[in-house]
């Protein structure tokens with residue numbers, strides 16, 4: 001297939017582009033580089049030997065995006081583009097809703113105009129809110145008690161895609177609810193390159209281990225979990241990228257939703273220890289107050305994706321720490337260097 005990757009230069013997009021090319025697909029990337037780097041694309045080209053067409057445009061600006069995509073044919077789209085910082089979304093809700101919703105609306109209209117019937121959407125486990133049971137399966141209620149506009153925008157986009165599919169039954173859409181993506185390509189050539197202070201745990205730990213930051217703040221140690229710290233389901237970004245390829249290759253008309261996670265929860269302190277082991281470096285930390293909006297524990301029940309997509313995670317948390325460390329130590333300033 002020829003696949004359009006919106007936000008294709010980002011962390012998950014770049015790893016997915018690589019996996020799709022290795023599986024024999026062609027990719028076209030659309031990105032406005034507001035939170036990504038052309039260097040990531042260059043490195044995917046270097047790793048795969050492919051030449052990757054890149055369209056620089058803001059998808060939320062529908063006329064600009066339509067003009068930029070004129071004459072660019074594609075059979076399917078994977079919609080990664082969007083803003084993703086939870087805390088920032090609370091401070092700038094209108095920007096988050098505008099960018100994250102307008103981009104989806106523009107893409108859906110463009111696909112219908114072009115008769116492109118396959119869509120994969122980057123959703124998030126955040127739509128489950130504070131789960132009633134763990135591990136969560138796809139039947140768990142979604143869109144209840146969400147605590148930030150970022151999370152709402154993911155849930156709203158799921159609903160928008162369902163409504164668009166109901167009005168255009170030929171559309172085949174897959175909503176992928178990611179758990180916590182971590183790690184990097186094992187080459188260390190591509191990885192996660194957060195701008196400023198990392199919001200997420202693994203990139204923060206990696207910057208502590210490499211000496212860029214003094215210590216990790218552990219947000220809360222009194223949750224009802226194994227050691228009192230928050231528990232999440234960390235999924236290696238290469239496993240996640242393979243999940244996109246599996247979903248894309250099995251799309252049928254209708255809407256399907258899949259959890260992409262490992263099925264195993266790890267606490268903050270377990271991640272710290274795994275990273276110390278993988279890197280051979282100490283990761284000093286101090287306990288800080290719990291972060292507003294965080295849940296104690298969430299992990300995926302990935303059995304639906306395992307069965308229907310014939311996909312499962314094959315990489316461990318230790319693998320993710322090793323690969324994140326390879327990336328971080330070879331690229332201490334990310335793509336900027």
Ligand code: UFG
Pocket residue numbers: 084086124125126151178179180199200201202204216217218219220229230231232268291294298
């Ligand atoms: N944490 C720390 N210190 C830090 C950063 C994180 O202790 O400096 C803790 C958090 O409290 C949490 C765990 O590490 O217990 C993971 O936090 P992340 O910020 O890495 O990830 P979240 O689970 O909060 O959020 C992630 C994605 C969101 C997505 C959500 C879905 O970043 O985009 O999963 O569950 F919405």
